[in-house]
Amino acid sequence: MQPFGGAFLQMVWLSLLTNVLMLVPTLYMLQLYDRVMLSRNTLTLLAMTLLTAGLLLLMAGADWLRSLYAIKTGVQFDLTYGKQVFSAVFDPRNTQRLSPAESLQQLTAIRQFMTGQGLFALLDIPWSVIYIGVLFALHPVLGATALVFCLLQSAAALLNQRMTAQPAQSVQGAKQGTDHFLQQKIQHLHTSYVLGMLQNLRQRWQALLAQQALAEAAWMHASDLSQFVSKWVRYTLQSLMLAVAAWLTIHGEISVGSMVASNVLIARALHPFDVMVQSWRQWLQAQSAAVDLHGLLSNLVLPASMSDTTVMTPIPLIRPYLLNLQAVGVTANSRHLLHAVTLTIQPGRLLCVMGPSGAGKSTLARLLVGVTIPTEGRYQINQSSITADNARTLMNSVGYLPQQVSLLEGTIAENVARFGQLESQHILQACQRVGLHEAILRLPQGYDTRLDEQGLPLSGGQRQLLGLARAIYKEPALLVLDEPNASLDEFGEARLLELLQALKTLNTTIVVISHRSGVLKITDDLLVLKRGEVVHHGPRDAGIVYLNQLHAAASSVSTEPA
Numbered sequence: 001m002q003p004f005g006g007a008f009l010q011m012v013w014l015s016l017l018t019n020v021l022m023l024v025p026t027l028y029m030l031q032l033y034d035r036v037m038l039s040r041n042t043l044t045l046l047a048m049t050l051l052t053a054g055l056l057l058l059m060a061g062a063d064w065l066r067s068l069y070a071i072k073t074g075v076q077f078d079l080t081y082g083k084q085v086f087s088a089v090f091d092p093r094n095t096q097r098l099s100p101a102e103s104l105q106q107l108t109a110i111r112q113f114m115t116g117q118g119l120f121a122l123l124d125i126p127w128s129v130i131y132i133g134v135l136f137a138l139h140p141v142l143g144a145t146a147l148v149f150c151l152l153q154s155a156a157a158l159l160n161q162r163m164t165a166q167p168a169q170s171v172q173g174a175k176q177g178t179d180h181f182l183q184q185k186i187q188h189l190h191t192s193y194v195l196g197m198l199q200n201l202r203q204r205w206q207a208l209l210a211q212q213a214l215a216e217a218a219w220m221h222a223s224d225l226s227q228f229v230s231k232w233v234r235y236t237l238q239s240l241m242l243a244v245a246a247w248l249t250i251h252g253e254i255s256v257g258s259m260v261a262s263n264v265l266i267a268r269a270l271h272p273f274d275v276m277v278q279s280w281r282q283w284l285q286a287q288s289a290a291v292d293l294h295g296l297l298s299n300l301v302l303p304a305s306m307s308d309t310t311v312m313t314p315i316p317l318i319r320p321y322l323l324n325l326q327a328v329g330v331t332a333n334s335r336h337l338l339h340a341v342t343l344t345i346q347p348g349r350l351l352c353v354m355g356p357s358g359a360g361k362s363t364l365a366r367l368l369v370g371v372t373i374p375t376e377g378r379y380q381i382n383q384s385s386i387t388a389d390n391a392r393t394l395m396n397s398v399g400y401l402p403q404q405v406s407l408l409e410g411t412i413a414e415n416v417a418r419f420g421q422l423e424s425q426h427i428l429q430a431c432q433r434v435g436l437h438e439a440i441l442r443l444p445q446g447y448d449t450r451l452d453e454q455g456l457p458l459s460g461g462q463r464q465l466l467g468l469a470r471a472i473y474k475e476p477a478l479l480v481l482d483e484p485n486a487s488l489d490e491f492g493e494a495r496l497l498e499l500l501q502a503l504k505t506l507n508t509t510i511v512v513i514s515h516r517s518g519v520l521k522i523t524d525d526l527l528v529l530k531r532g533e534v535v536h537h538g539p540r541d542a543g544i545v546y547l548n549q550l551h552a553a554a555s556s557v558s559t560e561p562a
C-alpha cells in the first residue's frame with residue numbers, strides 16, 4: 001500500500017478540513033439564536049450569511065477533492081496491482097483455489113471499497129472528536145454524554161460486525177461455488193447437451209443455488225437485525241442528547257441555541273458510525289479479498305518491478321537451445337508424475353516421446369516449456385537452470401502446442417500472433433507453413449474471422465493446425481508439440497512432417513509427443529516413458545527395434561491360450 005501513502009494522507013487532511021468546516025452551519029445557527037435574534041442586527045445577519053456560504057463552498061470543494069483523490073487512488077490501485085495479480089494468477093506456482101477471473105474480481109472488491117462511502121466513513125470517524133470537543137466547549141456534561149454515546153455507537157457497530165461477518169463469508173463462499181460451477185460446465189455445453197447431462201447438471205446447479213440462497217437469507221437476516229439495533233441506538237441516543245441539553249437549558253446552564261446546536265453536533269459525530277455499518281458488507285469483502293490477494297502475491301515472490309517487459313533475472317538464452325535434464329522428478333499431490341528423468345536434447349534434432357496413456361508425456365512437455373517446475377533434479381537450457389523465478393524468460397522463445405489446443409476467443413490473426421502485435425508477414429508465414437492459409441482465405445473474413453472459446457467456426461483439424469501455427473510463430477528456438485497429429489488427416493500429417501524437417505534445418509530443438517508412428521520417419525531420437533520413468537532412450541533405429549519387441553511381446557501375450 002506504500003504507493004498510495006501520499007494520496008491517503010491528502011484524503012486524511014481533506015477529511016479533517018471537511019469535518020472542521022461541517023461545524024460552520026452549527027456555529028451559524030448558534031450565532032443566529034444567541035446573537036442576531038437578540039441584537040436584531042440585519043447587517044450582522046448578512047455578513048454572517050455570506051461568510052457561511054463562502055465557507056460551505058470551501059467545504060464542498062474539499063469534499064469533492066477528496067472524492068477525486070479516492071478515484072485516482074482506485075485507478076492507480078488497479079494499474080499497480082492489476083499487473084501483479086494478472087501475472088501471479090497465471091504463474092505455474094499458483095496453487096490458490098480461486099480461478100484467475102475470481103482473483104481479478106477480488107481486486108475490484110478492494111477498489112470499490114477504496115472509492116466508496118465506506119472509506120470516507122472510516123476517515124471521518126476520528127474527526128468525530130471535533131464535534132465532541134465543541135460539545136465539551138458548550139458544556140462539559142454535553143461533551144461527556146457525547147463521548148459515552150459514541151462509545152455505545154461503536155459497540156453497536158462491533159455487534160454488527162460480530163453478527164454479520166460469518167454469514168457474509170458463507171454467502172461469498174456459496175456464490176464463488178455457484179459461479180465456479182457455471183464457468184466450468186458452460187465450456188462443455190455441447191457435449192453435456194448431447195449426452196443428456198443438462199438435467200443432471202441443472203439439478204446440481206440448483207442445489208448450489210439453494211445453498212447460496214439460504215446463506216444469503218441468513219446474512220440478510222443478520223444484517224437487518226444488526227442495522228435495526230444500530231439505528232435504534234443511533235436515534236435513541238440523539239433524542240437522549242436533546243433531553244440532556246433541554247435539562248441543562250431548563251437549569252440555565254446553556255442557551256437555547258446551544259441546545260439546538262448540540263442536537264446537530266451529536267448527529268454529525270454519530271454519522272460516520274452509521275455509514276460504516278451500512279457499508280459493512282463492502283468492508284468485509286474488501287478485507288477478505290485483501291487477505292486472498294496478499295496470500296497470492298506473497299507466495300509467489302514476484303519480480304520487484306512488474307513493468308510491462310521486465311522479468312526477473314532473465315537467463316541468457318541464445319539460439320540454439322541445448323536441453324539437459326538431470327535426475328528430474330515432478331511430484332504433484334504426493335504423486336510422482338516423473339521420476340529420475342535424465343536426458344539431453346540436441347538442437348536441430350527431433351526427439352519423439354512415446355508411451356502408454358498416463359505415462360507422464362504431457363507432464364514432460366509442460367516441464368520442457370517451463371509451465372511445470374521440477375520438484376527434484378535440474379532442468380537446464382544452455383547450462384542455465386530453469387527455475388520458478390525465471391521460467392517466464394522462456395515465453396517468447398518457445399513454441400508449444402498442448403494436447404487440448406486451447407484457442408482463445410479472438411480473431412485468427414490474434415491467436416496466431418499470441419495476442420501481441422499483429423505482424424502480418426509472420427502470421428502469414430506460420431499459417432502457410434502449416435497448410436492453413438488457403439482454408440483461412442476461404443472464410444468470409446479471412447484472418448479477421450473471430451473464434452469463440454471453442455475455436456469455432458474452425459474444424460477440429462483446422463484448430464490443431466492453428467495451434468501449430470501459433471506454436472511456430474516467429475520460429476521459436478524450442479518447439480514442443482503434444483500430439484500435433486491427433487486430428488490431422490494423412491495429407492495434414494505429411495505436411496506436418498515436412499514442416500518439422502524444415503525447422504530442424506533451422507537448428508530448432510524439437511520434441512514431439514505422439515501415439516502415431518508416422519512421426520518416426522523424421523525422428524532422430526526416441527524416448528519411451530512408462531509410469532513417469534524412462535524405459536528407453538536412444539537413436540531412432542534402436543528405438544524402433546525396442547518398440548517392435550514390445551509389440552511382439554504384447555501380441556504373444558494376447559494370443560496365448562488362456
Ligand SMILES: Nc1ncnc2c1ncn2[C@@H]1O[C@H](COP(=O)(O)OP(=O)(O)OP(=O)(O)O)[C@@H](O)[C@H]1O
Binds near residue numbers: 337355357358360
Ligand atoms: N496435477 C496433477 N496431480 C496429480 N496427478 C496428476 C496431475 N497431473 C497429471 N497427473 C497424473 O500424472 C500422470 C501422467 O499424466 P500425463 O498427462 O503427463 O500423461 P500422458 O502420458 O500425457 O497421458 P496421455 O497419453 O493419456 O495424454 C497421470 O496418471 C495423471 O493422472
